[in-house]
Amino acid sequence: MKEFKNLIVLGPLIYALHHFEEHIIFNFREWRLTYFADNNAIPTEEVLIRLIAILLIFVFVHLIKNNRGSAHIVLFFLMTTQVVNAFFHIFLSFYFYDFSPGAITATLLYLPINFLIIKSAFQEGFLRNYLELFMIFIAGMTTFALFELIGPEVIAYSVLLTPVYYIMMNRTEPTKN
Secondary structure (H helix, E strand, O other), X not given: OOOHHHHOXXXXXXXXXXXXXXHHHOOHHHHHHHHOOOOOOOOHHHHHHHHHHHHHHHHHHHHHHOOHHHHHHXXXXXXXXXXXXXXXXXXXXXXXXXXXXXXXHHHHHHHHHHHHHHHHHHHOOOOOOHXXXXXXXXXXXXXXXXXXXXXXXXXXXXXXXXXXXHHHHHXXXXXXX
């Protein structure tokens, strides 16, 4: 279960559990509207379906292609939707002195499982150095911030750009003979 391809399959499951905490147990939308603009008219269930579907597509692409480009796309999506999201919940809970719904699963699931995913990505050669990881983190942080500022159309733009990244990444990779 320590392999990258096995660990990334946990991504959609832990996202569903996180969503359950945010919207079934607690009311994240109400909390969010207390501190941020209402720029996301999409129902939370639709956001859940969209993000899980996109993540599953990226996971399946990686399971088929099994290369650095496909791994980076999965890592980018996990970085955006889970790692940066975890820091968002944890930081803002302290910043506002108000529990952010989602902070429990972010702390107990997102961070440890994504740590294992990143560790396996290094071990299997999908990530070569910390600079690559840092760049994926910055891309994820930027995408997350734009989503929070602008709204859900950022998801469409980022998904449309992933094939460009995939092609560029695989063109720079030496071919295996």
